[in-house]
Amino acid sequence: MNKHLLRYVLYFLPLPVFVLSLLLGPSASAGMGKILSWLFGQPDPELNEELIKTILWDVRLPRVALTFLVGGSLAAAGNSLQALFRNPLVSPYILGLSSGAAFGAALAVTVAWLPIQLSAFVFGGIAVGLSYFLGRSRKTVSVVSLILSGVIVTGIFTALLTVIQFLTDPFKLQTIVHWTMGNLHNASWDKLESAGIGIGIGIVWLFLLRWRMNVLALGDDEARAVGMNPERERLLVLVPATLAASASIAVAGVIGLIGLAVPHMVRMMLGPDNRQTLPASFTFGGAFLLAVDTCSRTVASFEIPVGVFTTLLGGPFFIFLLKKARIGWEV
Amino acid sequence: MGSINAAIEVEGLSFSYEERPILENVGFQIREGEFTVLLGRNGSGKSTLLRILAGMLQLKQGKIAVMGRDLQKLSAGERARIIGFLPQHHRPVFPFAVEDVVLTGRASYVTLAPKKEDEEKAIRAIERVGMAHLRGRPFTELSGGEQQMVMIARVLAQEPEIIMLDEPTSHLDFINQAKLLGLVRELVDGEMTVLAVLHDPNSAFLYGDHFVFLKDGHIHELEEGENPWDREVLERIYEEEIDTVPYGERAIVVPKG
Amino acid sequence: MEVSRLLTVVVILLGGGIFLSPSGLFAEPISVTDFRGKQITLEKPADRVICLLESALSGLYMLGAEERLVGISTNIYQESVFAYYAAMDERIRSKSLATPGNWDFVNIESVVALQPDLVIIWSGQEESIQSMEEKGIPVYGVFIERFEDIHREIEALGKLTGTEGRAEELVRMVREELDTVRERIVGKEKSGVSGVKKPRVYFMWAQGTLETSGRNSTVQELIELAGGVNVAAGIEQEHLVANLENILVWNPEVIVMWCNDRMDPVDVERLPSWRSVAAIKNGRVREFPDPFSCDFWTLKYLFSVEMVARWCHPERFEKVELESLRSDLLGKLYGGKLGSTLPSLEAEEGVKP
Numbered sequence: 001m002n003k004h005l006l007r008y009v010l011y012f013l014p015l016p017v018f019v020l021s022l023l024l025g026p027s028a029s030a031g032m033g034k035i036l037s038w039l040f041g042q043p044d045p046e047l048n049e050e051l052i053k054t055i056l057w058d059v060r061l062p063r064v065a066l067t068f069l070v071g072g073s074l075a076a077a078g079n080s081l082q083a084l085f086r087n088p089l090v091s092p093y094i095l096g097l098s099s100g101a102a103f104g105a106a107l108a109v110t111v112a113w114l115p116i117q118l119s120a121f122v123f124g125g126i127a128v129g130l131s132y133f134l135g136r137s138r139k140t141v142s143v144v145s146l147i148l149s150g151v152i153v154t155g156i157f158t159a160l161l162t163v164i165q166f167l168t169d170p171f172k173l174q175t176i177v178h179w180t181m182g183n184l185h186n187a188s189w190d191k192l193e194s195a196g197i198g199i200g201i202g203i204v205w206l207f208l209l210r211w212r213m214n215v216l217a218l219g220d221d222e223a224r225a226v227g228m229n230p231e232r233e234r235l236l237v238l239v240p241a242t243l244a245a246s247a248s249i250a251v252a253g254v255i256g257l258i259g260l261a262v263p264h265m266v267r268m269m270l271g272p273d274n275r276q277t278l279p280a281s282f283t284f285g286g287a288f289l290l291a292v293d294t295c296s297r298t299v300a301s302f303e304i305p306v307g308v309f310t311t312l313l314g315g316p317f318f319i320f321l322l323k324k325a326r327i328g329w330e331v
Numbered sequence: 332m333g334s335i336n337a338a339i340e341v342e343g344l345s346f347s348y349e350e351r352p353i354l355e356n357v358g359f360q361i362r363e364g365e366f367t368v369l370l371g372r373n374g375s376g377k378s379t380l381l382r383i384l385a386g387m388l389q390l391k392q393g394k395i396a397v398m399g400r401d402l403q404k405l406s407a408g409e410r411a412r413i414i415g416f417l418p419q420h421h422r423p424v425f426p427f428a429v430e431d432v433v434l435t436g437r438a439s440y441v442t443l444a445p446k447k448e449d450e451e452k453a454i455r456a457i458e459r460v461g462m463a464h465l466r467g468r469p470f471t472e473l474s475g476g477e478q479q480m481v482m483i484a485r486v487l488a489q490e491p492e493i494i495m496l497d498e499p500t501s502h503l504d505f506i507n508q509a510k511l512l513g514l515v516r517e518l519v520d521g522e523m524t525v526l527a528v529l530h531d532p533n534s535a536f537l538y539g540d541h542f543v544f545l546k547d548g549h550i551h552e553l554e555e556g557e558n559p560w561d562r563e564v565l566e567r568i569y570e571e572e573i574d575t576v577p578y579g580e581r582a583i584v585v586p587k588g
Numbered sequence: 589m590e591v592s593r594l595l596t597v598v599v600i601l602l603g604g605g606i607f608l609s610p611s612g613l614f615a616e617p618i619s620v621t622d623f624r625g626k627q628i629t630l631e632k633p634a635d636r637v638i639c640l641l642e643s644a645l646s647g648l649y650m651l652g653a654e655e656r657l658v659g660i661s662t663n664i665y666q667e668s669v670f671a672y673y674a675a676m677d678e679r680i681r682s683k684s685l686a687t688p689g690n691w692d693f694v695n696i697e698s699v700v701a702l703q704p705d706l707v708i709i710w711s712g713q714e715e716s717i718q719s720m721e722e723k724g725i726p727v728y729g730v731f732i733e734r735f736e737d738i739h740r741e742i743e744a745l746g747k748l749t750g751t752e753g754r755a756e757e758l759v760r761m762v763r764e765e766l767d768t769v770r771e772r773i774v775g776k777e778k779s780g781v782s783g784v785k786k787p788r789v790y791f792m793w794a795q796g797t798l799e800t801s802g803r804n805s806t807v808q809e810l811i812e813l814a815g816g817v818n819v820a821a822g823i824e825q826e827h828l829v830a831n832l833e834n835i836l837v838w839n840p841e842v843i844v845m846w847c848n849d850r851m852d853p854v855d856v857e858r859l860p861s862w863r864s865v866a867a868i869k870n871g872r873v874r875e876f877p878d879p880f881s882c883d884f885w886t887l888k889y890l891f892s893v894e895m896v897a898r899w900c901h902p903e904r905f906e907k908v909e910l911e912s913l914r915s916d917l918l919g920k921l922y923g924g925k926l927g928s929t930l931p932s933l934e935a936e937e938g939v940k941p
Contacts (some may be wrong), residue, residue, distance in 0.1 A: 027837040050864065051836065057830045058861035088423045113851045131415060167664070170692075175795040178829070185798055185829060188861055211444045215435040217425055221418035224387055227411025227439030271469075272425035275444070301822065303798065303829040 006269050010280040014068060018289040021064045021294040022056065027303060030055040063187035066195065067293045067306075068286035070184070070252045071262075072198045073244040076284020078259030079266070079278055080206050080241045083213035084234055085143050091260040092245040094147065095238075097151035100127025101249040103105065103157045106164045106176045116179070117194060121250035127153050129240045133237075141231050142220075182307025184205035184293050195251040202244025208279060209237055213274040257310040258285050261317050337396075338363040338493055338524045339384060344393030346376075346383060353379050354548045357393070361493075366519040368535040369528045371545035372569055374405045375472075378419070378497055380545065384526065385416035386497045396437070400494055411439035416493030417482055419498045426469035429481050430570030432455055456487040460514060476507030483514065494518070496527040501533060512538045520528050530586055536581045537559050560584060595850045603657035612776045620744040623731040630726060633750030638699060642669060643885035644708045644730055647742050649676055650758055650887060650921050653749035655869035658702045662687040669880045676925045689716075698864065706748060710718065732885050734941065735809050742887060754923075762890050764814060769897050772904050775813035787900045789816035792865065794848040798830045806884055814896035816842065842899055843867040844876040847882065875898050880915050891917045903937060 023032040030052050037044045077092040085094070093099075104123025108114040113205060134149035134191050135141050139260050167172055215223050220230040246258065262285040263277060270276050292313075339361040346354040354376045361367045369377040382388045384395060386402060397400040397413055402490055405413070413434075432462055433456055435530060437449040445453075457466050460480045465473065479499060486494055496515070500508040516538050519525050529535045535542060542559040544551040560582040565573045572587035593744050618630045620927055638659035639645045640939040645653060645664070648654055654677060665683055674681035688694065688698030691709075694716035700723060707720055711729030728748065730741055737887045739759045746755025764922075774784050792809045793799040801807035802823035811818045819838035820830060843856060855874040862868050882892045914920075918926045 013529060025832045026831050027835050029837050032831065053865045054861075055833050055836055058864075059836065060703070062861075082426075088425070139581065144621050169667070171793070173793055183829075185831065186796065190860070198699075208443050211441070212438075215428065215433060215438050218423070218427070218435055219418075219421065221387065221583065223438070224407070224436070225385065225411070225416040226436055226485075227408040229407055267425075273431050297833075299355050301834065302825065306724070327867055 007280060010266065010269070010284045012283075013282050013287045014290070017290050017294075018064060019032075021061050021067075021290050024298045025060060026053065026298055027055065030060075031187040033061040039045045041206045047220070056252025057236060058188075058303045062145040062189050062192050063184060063297075064249065064290060065167065066187040066192050067184050067290045069192075069195065069199050070248040070255065070286075071258050072288025073203055073248050074255065074259040075250075075262035075288075076203055077241040077245040078276060078283040078285075079211075079239050079263035079274065080213060081259075082263055083217040084276055085147065085235045086217055086219065086243075088264055089258075089260065090135075092241060093151040093254075093256075094163055094243075095131040096125045096127035096157055097245055098243060098249065098254045099157035099161065100124045100130075101246065102180045102254060103164070105179045105206075105253075106161050106168075109172050109175050109179070110164055110168050117191070121198070121246050123157070124246040124249055125242060127157055128238070128246075129280055132238065135304030141234060177304060179253045179260075180307075182253040182254050182310070183303065183305045184203075185297070187251075187253045191251045195247045198250075199244045202240040202242075202247065203282060205240035206237070206244070209240075210274045210278040213237065213278070215290075217274070218271070241260055253305070253307060255289070255310055257314040257317070258289055261314065262288055265300075278306035334366040336363045337361065339385070339526070340394075340396040342388065342394040344380075344395065346379060346388070346391060346393075348379075351474070354383075357545075357548075357550050358507060359543055359550055360569065361524065361543075363480075363524050364519065364522050365380060365540040366515060366525045367541040367543060368539040369375035369526070369543050370535055370568070371468070371551075372391045375545040376548045381497050381526065381528050382416075386410045387416065387418075392573045401478050411489060411491075411537065412504055413492050414495060415486035415489040415493070416495045417497060417499055421482060421499065423471050423490075424476075426471045428467055429462065429470055429473070430466045430562055431506070432470050433485045433488050434479055445557060452490070453488045456484040459487055460484045475502050476504070476510065476525070479503060479507070479511060480514070483511070487518075489490055493526065496525065498530055500527050501530060502563060507535065515555075532560075532565065533583050534543065538556060591673075611890050619748050620728070620749050622729045622744070623737070623741075624729045628706075628728055628748070630705065630748060634704075634726075634748050636702065636704045637706045637708065637749065638688060638702060638704045638710045640694065641691055641708055641710050641730055643732070643883060644741065644745065645688065646883065646886045646888070647738075647745055648749070649673075649925065650752050650923070651742070651746055652749040652923055653745070653751050654671075654716075656749055657685065658704060659686045659688045659699070662690045668878065671928065672880045676780065676922065687853065692721070696723075699725070702704065708745070731811075732806070734806060735813075735884075735889055737779060738885070738887060752878040756879060758887060758921065764886040765890055767915075769813070769893060770815075772831055773897060773901050779890050782839050784815065785902075786815055786817045788819050788866075789814075789844060789896070789900065790819045790835065790838065792845045792848075792856070793827070794846050794850070795864075796829070797851075797856065798832060800828065800830050800836070801826055802828055806889070809842075809894055810884060810889065810896060813893045814923065816896065816900045834863060835862075839864075839866050841866045841870070844896055844899065845873065847876045847879045876879045877910065877914070881918060885920055888918070890921075 023035055025031065027064045030050055034044070034047060035052060035056070038047055038049060074092055079094055081094065083087050101120040101124035102121040108119035118298055131146065131153045132141065132149045135151065137145060160325050165176060168176070212228070212263040215226065215228055216230060216233050216237070223230045223233065234331040263281045266280045266284055267275050270280055292309050296304050296306055336358045343353070344357040344360045344532045353387060357380065369381060371377045371490055373556050378387065383390055430453060434445055434450060434453040434493065436456070437445050437453060441449055454466070457463050462480050464482060465477060471477060473481065500511055503511060503547060512534055515525055519540070536559070550567060552558070553559065553564060562573050562575045565584055574587050575582040576585065590835060599890070614777060618633065619627060621627050635656045636658045637656045639657060640650060642661060642663060648657065664670060664680065665687065679685045682741045685699065686702055688695050688702060692713070694713065696719050697715070699720060702909055704725060707725055707727045709717060709729060710728060712733040717727045717729060728744065732741065743755050743756055746752040759917070789811045791800050791811065800820045802825045804822045804824050805826040808818050808821060819840045820828070845853065845856065853875050854874050856862065857868050857871065867873055876892065876895070881888060884892045894917065895910070
């Protein structure tokens with residue numbers, strides 16, 4: 001398909017997915033048929049208008065909106081970090097974001113007075129900040145040193161998380177484990193508000209930087225030669241990417257695959273120019289996660305953490321990548 | 332020719348890396364509109380010197396004036412609009428299209444997104460180096476010679492006053508080498524100032540105007556009446572026996588043995 | 589002549605005594621089957637018992653067999669239950685009883701050092717159980733899936749500790765109380781089916797508002813005994829996360845919350861997406877007061893049933909303060925050891941590990 005056409009398909013994909021997601025759900029009384037009847041004013045004795053309105057407004061709409069934002073921001077953050085690290089196999093969690101946030105959530109679950117979302121958000125940010133400062137040597141922050149300190153920080157927070165898991169009682173342990181699997185079933189207008197700010201600022205900021213990511217992605221020397229300071233640019237990209245991804249994790253737990261696979265797929269379809277891939281990653285990532293979540297909540301009578309599905313999909317995805325031998329690592 | 336001005340003036344430049352001295356008290360001038368070549372053995376400090384002049388390494392000791400302005404006082408953007416630097420190694424990771432690679436050269440003129448004007452200048456730069464037929468192709472699919480030409484186009488897109496090249500021909504076969512250096516010669520004849528580190532003195536003598544020799548971190552001044560391609564000079568610099576073969580007004584050199 | 593006749597009588601009496609006494613030479617050994625299906629045989633009632641399961645521990649106290657304890661689980665000293673056990677037992681108050689393990693780990697060395705003749709533990713701890721049995725220590729494994737299992741456990745523990753009489757008494761009492769509750773709800777009709785409307789009940793675990801239990805669970809039994817209907821009965825699982833949409837469709841009339849330190853009933857009533865739920869509109873959201881009294885892995889499930897029954901059918905029970913109902917039942921179960929010295933429900937809030 002023509003690249004140009006493909007681009008617009010990716011940009012507008014969210015619309016049909018959004019609408020479909022609103023129409024689908026596990027309960028028969030708010031099933032697609034009933035909603036369409038209600039919308040088009042068809043008489044139906046079994047129609048419970050109040051119920052449909054409540055489900056659409058209080059349950060599905062916030063969930064669909066939140067899922068889209070989370071998927072989109074993870075994909076956009078992933079895209080940006082892949083440019084920053086000059087590596088198409090980087091995920092937004094590479095600098096310890098997910099382990100820091102998981103630790104924050106576990107801490108909050110154990111210490112009842114700490115709000116889980118805030119704790120996850122703050123500790124996610126602390127982990128990334130720590131990676132960044134550890135990775136600095138003589139005022140330069142090279143890609144390799146960042147990745148290495150990311151590995152160290154991830155290890156530290158994972159260890160701390162393990163300690164908490166060990167000390168806590170079985171009920172809390174279960175809560176912690178469920179949280180790390182990633183879930184959207186508690187979506188609400190409140191969560192949308194609290195996450196929306198962080199995600200919004202992060203995404204807009206990244207959007208503004210999308211061309212500069214192209215320059216950064218060519219290499220440090222190359223960037224410096226044309227007048228850009230690579231260390232500063234890295235920080236300028238890292239901050240909003242972390243903000244958006246951290247806000248997402250805080251409300252939805254750790255959802256894997258999206259931040260890594262979606263930008264990759266988008267790049268395969270549109271090429272590596274971040275001016276196109278960044279917005280497309282956002283829309284496609286949002287639509288993708290939305291599709292997965294809608295399937296999972298419609299099919300089963302109880303909730304399965306969405307992270308389970310994304311992780312399961314991850315395996316075959318990487319096998320597919322290996323077969324196509326499109327992986328390259330240049331630092 | 333118009334008045335010959337100093338494009339770059341270097342005075343008392345010393346540089347060391349982790350206690351190891353690389354350059355000591357280096358001083359020289361580069362003239363506008365000339366092709367100057369830095370020559371010396373591996374480890375003589377020529378690449379380091381070039382990178383300092385290009386603003387890629389922080390100067391600790393000494394003074395550098397570029398087009399009459401103090402290099403230290405220039406912002407990165409101002410510097411990039413004066414000096415176009417081509418680094419030695421390039422490892423492309425993403426398959427950017429040629430025109431997008433060249434467009435990044437406009438970074439010092441762009442804040443957030445390049446305008447029509449920037450895109451046009453990038454296209455003209457691509458045409459200047461004769462790569463217009465490849466403008467939409469992924470950079471990673473080009474041959475070594477083609478890639479290097481594209482990188483030169485990128486430098487040209489910066490609209491610099493001085494171009495600095497760090498061993499631009501090291502990975503090229505001798506045909507492509509000639510093409511690239513021929514292009515540089517054309518640019519210089521069109522009033523561009525070029526400073527390059529070349530590993531092969533013959534390339535230097537075939538295409539260059541002015542030559543600066545570095546030995547063990549020091550500038551090696553020529554004696555009265557000496558030519559850069561004289562056997563004695565080269566044997567002093569390279570510390571090996573050299574044979575020279577006259578070529579036009581200059582000579583081609585060959586290590587003996 | 590008198591002497592030999594006297595001697596014969598004495599020998600007969602002594603022999604008969606030995607025969608007849610329960611701890612005599614020919615007394616039958618004690619044999620029970622645990623929840624793994626394994627048979628545990630003891631020569632005589634255990635008097636050095638290590639109990640690593642809090643629910644079984646409370647059973648031992650109900651049976652009056654606590655004197656036989658030499659080791660308990662670590663969480664007794666750390667959690668809110670500490671206050672209750674401390675009120676019943678000086679050794680726990682002074683933290684002098686050994687803690688060689690917990691429901692999920694066992695320090696084999698410490699166990700062996702205590703020289704127990706019986707260890708009670710969760711049957712899922714296979715490796716630890718094997719370690720102990722290899723060393724000749726009898727292990728009784730527990731796994732509660734329904735309330736009947738609790739009765740079975742109490743009866744077995746009664747046999748193992750020589751307190752069968754008390755065990756029988758306890759089980760009988762609980763069954764009678766449950767009958768009373770049922771009669772209150774359905775009236776004295778022969779069949780249980782009547783015009784009683786069973787309210788729809790949603791049980792909310794503390795991990796999250798959407799966490800509940802389905803058909804195959806003690807929660808289901810609890811709700812049924814209390815004369816209600818579990819809204820999640822359509823799903824088989826013991827523990828599951830429900831979809832908010834489904835909850836809205838099920839529209840429970842009563843919401844029962846397990847002890848929750850993050851949320852109170854008012855917080856649930858304020859949840860914006862739940863406002864259309866009947867239980868919230870009618871203010872019928874209730875929370876269990878404390879994990880110790882309501883523990884439905886023990887005979888205290890009776891108290892849970894009594895509470896939920898009153899929340900489901902308030903008009904069928906006389907008005908009684910929760911506090912006095914609690915101390916009444918706990919007093920009966922623990923044989924008066926708790927009751928007058930019961931930590932109050934308000935003070936309970938402040939007791940943290």
